[in-house]
Amino acid sequence: MGIPSTSCLVIHINWPKHNELGRIPDACLEEAAGLALAIGLEISAKRIVKLRKPSPKTLLGIGSVTELSAEISQYLNQTQKFVVIIISNLNPVQQQNLERTWNCKVIDRTGLILEIFAARAKTREGILQVQLASLTYQRSRLVRSWTHLERQRGGLQFIGGPGETQIESDRRLLSARIRKIERKIKGISRTRKLHRGARKNIxxxxxxxxxxxxxxxxxxxxxxxxxxxxxxxxxxxxxxxxxxxxxxxxxxxxxxxxxxxxxxxxxxxxxxxxxxxxxxxxxxxxxxxxxxxxxxxxxxxxxxxxxxxxxxxxxxxxxxxxxxxxxxxxxxxxxxxxxxxxxxxxxxxxxxxxxxxxxxxxxxxxxxxFNETKFIYDIPITNGAAVAWLYDRGTVSVYKNKRHSIQLTVNWDEIDAAQFEKKFGNFEAKLTH
The missing domain is CATH 3.40.50.300 (P-loop containing nucleotide triphosphate hydrolases)
Incomplete structure (x- = not known):
């Protein structure tokens, strides 16, 4: 028997600003469902909830929370692996209150996108970037909710005096991991910068x-x-x-x-x-x-x-x-x-x-x-490499044979001209307008 998939209820919050921005509620709901499907969730139902003013405690109004509670209870009776996805950003208190009320896991929009990114990332850089975003998000989720978050005893415990709270300890550990990942990403960013520098030579x-x-x-x-x-x-x-x-x-x-x-x-x-x-x-x-x-x-x-x-x-x-x-x-x-x-x-x-x-x-x-300019070059007939380079990199519009040189009119931008001069020297290019 295969592992049962996790079912979900997808809730799209339709804010008044969405209509002003031209977002169609049904299309937004389908996008929300697509986000859930992207990480392999099985959609039990999709709902659009209109909301004008957010509730500080639960984001949704008390009427919507109560109405959804009955529906969620039915799904929980059918499966133990169930999650509610709210396509809006929840603060930690709102997320915690909804989880307590509905007795199931609640994921907001940012958390869902992070899950997708974690599943998609393949390269070392992509994985580090997802980890950084996830840890930053987790750090913002730290709230006082359980008894183990009371103050820890300092030192060896038998010595008096209060220590740091569990929240402070978790935040400190997360911050340390974030700094470590940021250093690694900066290293990759430096490597990318070097690669870009190398590309500029071509x-x-x-x-x-x-x-x-x-x-x-x-x-x-x-x-x-x-x-x-x-x-x-x-x-x-x-x-x-x-x-x-x-x-x-x-x-x-x-x-x-x-x-x-x-x-x-x-x-x-x-x-x-x-x-x-x-x-x-x-x-x-x-x-x-x-x-x-x-x-x-x-x-x-x-x-x-x-x-x-x-x-x-x-x-x-x-x-x-x-x-x-x-x-x-x-x-x-x-x-x-x-x-x-x-x-x-x-x-x-x-x-x-x-x-x-x-x-x-x-x-x-x-x-x-649009950014190109005509340049005229007099290339010695012995310098075939420079002639080949001009044909390969630019657009040659005029070719003239002279006694000791070849005169070429080339269309390209000033960056190309500078690269050419750096590689082959100055062949008295004359800028024409």
């Missing part, structure tokens, strides 16, 4: 894929690079950043970076803990913002991602808006017209079927072309 620009979780970033990443990154239809299927080099139609090489998906009201513990991972977004030259065009709350998800990008201070970077999953739309023309009217760079595609994907690399090329 003139490959970076394109970061960002977007709401399950928007199809990894599917698109695989299609553009030929990689096999996990792209299952799950929330937070990708945690650890993956990078691959691809060649643009202009023959310029760029590095594509697949990043962790964002979610509405992303907990600060996660933003802070995954700072090292999100640094790849901060280092990007262009951002591809992948959107789920078929999702009923697509615009709200867009704003949620934009808020995180603002926190990272990268919202002003050149961005291409990618409307994905057009294969799920009944009327694509509405979206196509919207894309045509867009003020910024935008495309409508299906990463699953490939429709429109051929235009992505072309648009990236155009974005980089």
């Amino acid at each position: 003139p490959s620009l970076i394109v970061a894929l960002v977007g709401y979780t399950n928007a199809g970033k990894s599917t698109l990443f695989n299609r553009l690079t030929g990689a096999s990154v996990s792209s299952s239809n799950q929330l937070f299927a990708t945690l650890d950043p993956t990078m691959r080099k691809v060649q643009l139609p202009s023959k310029q090489s760029v590095i594509l970076s697949d990043t962790v998906g964002f979610v509405s009201d992303l907990p600060h513990e996660l933003i802070n803990s995954f700072h090292a991972t999100l640094e790849e977004v901060k280092e990007a030259d262009i951002i591809l913002h992948i959107r789920d065009a078929a999702h009923p709350s697509s615009d709200a998800q867009y704003n949620d991602v934009l808020r995180v990008l603002k926190e990272l201070r990268v919202e002003k970077k050149p961005t291409i808006e990618i409307f994905n999953k057009i294969d799920l739309l009944e009327n694509k023309m509405i979206l196509f017209n919207r894309v045509k009217r867009s003020d910024g760079a935008a495309l409508a595609i299906s990463a699953k079927t490939g429709e429109g994907c051929e235009n992505i690399l072309k648009m990236i090329s155009k974005q980089f072309m």
Whole structure:
């Protein structure tokens, strides 16, 4: 006989601000259920609870708590492995009071996302980041609730005098573990910085894929690079950043970076803990913002991602808006017209079927072309390596044979020009306007 799965009741709190932000309650409830399914929970029921003002003791009003108590008691009679998931952030007192009232485990939104991240993390960095976020979260959960949290005796116990409380002891131990993990993550961050420094010696620009979780970033990443990154239809299927080099139609090489998906009201513990991972977004030259065009709350998800990008201070970077999953739309023309009217760079595609994907690399090329300048080089005919390098890294628009040299007009940016000069010397490049 297999191990029985844990059943759960998923409760989505519908705040008034959600309607103002364009979040559809039913879509939010389905996202909440997706979060529960992502860690293998069996959903017994899903509920939407409207709430205007939070209760300091239980978050939910007394009427909702009482009504849900009867329903939860029925589930507890059927199974011993049952948990209530509340898609909102609970403070420690609220969580404790609900657990006492309902006589079962209660997990809030941050705790649930941490569980998913812990199940998804594969690399050493990802595991450390989840541990850091989890310990930070646990430290905030320390509340006085049991008798063993009374003051411990100091020293050898038979010596008088009060010692530290169990809470203080637990907080001190957690803080020590947090500092230890932070040091390890800083070491990994330094290694990443060295890798980025090494990449800067090779003139490959970076394109970061960002977007709401399950928007199809990894599917698109695989299609553009030929990689096999996990792209299952799950929330937070990708945690650890993956990078691959691809060649643009202009023959310029760029590095594509697949990043962790964002979610509405992303907990600060996660933003802070995954700072090292999100640094790849901060280092990007262009951002591809992948959107789920078929999702009923697509615009709200867009704003949620934009808020995180603002926190990272990268919202002003050149961005291409990618409307994905057009294969799920009944009327694509509405979206196509919207894309045509867009003020910024935008495309409508299906990463699953490939429709429109051929235009992505072309648009990236155009974005980089905006920053390019024409340089004229006189290369000695004996320096074939420099000529080959120019053809490989830039776009050669004019080629002229001279008596002792080859004159090439190359389109690229000033970073490429500086890299070339550092490697081969100054060949009296003349800047033209």
